[in-house]
Amino acid sequence: MSLERGTEQITRVLLWRHGNTDWNAEQRVQGQLDVPVNDRGRAQAQAAAAVLARHETQLMITSDLSRCTRTAAPLAELTGLTPERDARLRERNFGDWQGLTTPEVRERFPESYARWRAADPDPGDGIESIADLGKRVSETIRQAAERVPGGTVILVSHGGAIKYGVAALLGWPEEMLPTVAPVQNCHWVDLMLQPSYGWRISAYNVGV
Template sequence: MKSSSGLTLYLVRHGETVWNRERRMQGQADSPLTKLGRAQAETHADLLARHEVDRIIASPLGRVRETAAVISRRLVVTPDFDDRLMEWSCGDWAGILYSDLSRLWPKEHAAWLGDRYGVRPPGGENMEDLRARAEAFWGEWQDRLTGRVALIGHGLMNRAIAGVLLDLSRAEIMAIRQKNDRIIRLSFTADRPIVHHFAGLRGPLTGLPGERGMTIPVS
């Protein structure tokens, strides 16, 4: 995916929320940050300040606004907000405990588990929808961004953005696991972006974050 050489993007996930902790589907519904989530936002701010990030673009959802407020105070930067960075819409499943989905929507949940990239929950989006949003976002912003930029958003939407910018396959996109304390860094060169991630203040670690602390190499 085309971009100016010299740009560095930091894909930041919001801090832990009440619904993250309760294991509820969240999507475009919202819940506030927990005490841990606020601490994670402070750690994000520490890291981004060390890296001299000078621009923020963020999802407008409340949990990201909370996270962005902490970061923007530290960086002394006013964030821009873009609706296309909002999280996946999980439709009718918003607010439902993960453990209740198979009981309340047995067929739909089984289909989704079988293809979490392509299947939409009732009234919701799939990863192709997120990829289309990511492509539209990047098509508008790519020629306007320079320096070090933080995109503050959500776990699934950040997967879609990484997928677009790195031309990842479906399987590669779905293998990414960005916990609330992880930041993905894409350093653009004349060719393909160089990929690292951070776990709290630990890093840079080569590749993308995966399951159980594993890293995913990007060739």
């Protein structure tokens, strides 16, 4: 069923962050390393799926990393959808920092860590720039919406990918980004595309 406001069809895209992992709890940089969800993450996914299944979703796409595909599994069971995988929904590549805890990063890479803390969009050490991250994720959002005009899409992704993908899609200025909180585990962002208005954000960091 399509969403309609007046005579216009509204396309909806929900960006859902994966469930908790042991590395989240350890404050260890995951980036694009394939870290699985833990028991808490699986329970989060099950609870969120019961809520998200209320939407009449036509398409579900996940990051190809297992913490996203495993998060998507309970919703796939409830909806009967077969999730597609798209590497463009992966988390930001954190280069030399991947696998390290935050204190280890601060000790080994003090200059780039300081730049990152100061919201430098390209801090170095092989870390993917905010511009590149936002471009690949926002493109995926647009293309997914084009496939189901007037319908609903769920994209299962990662905290940084969701935040910066949404920012790029909506044209948020760079200086605004540090004021936007990260999306929590198994929470989501609700976007709406209406022909007369374009893209708008309906809800941010929503959870069970």
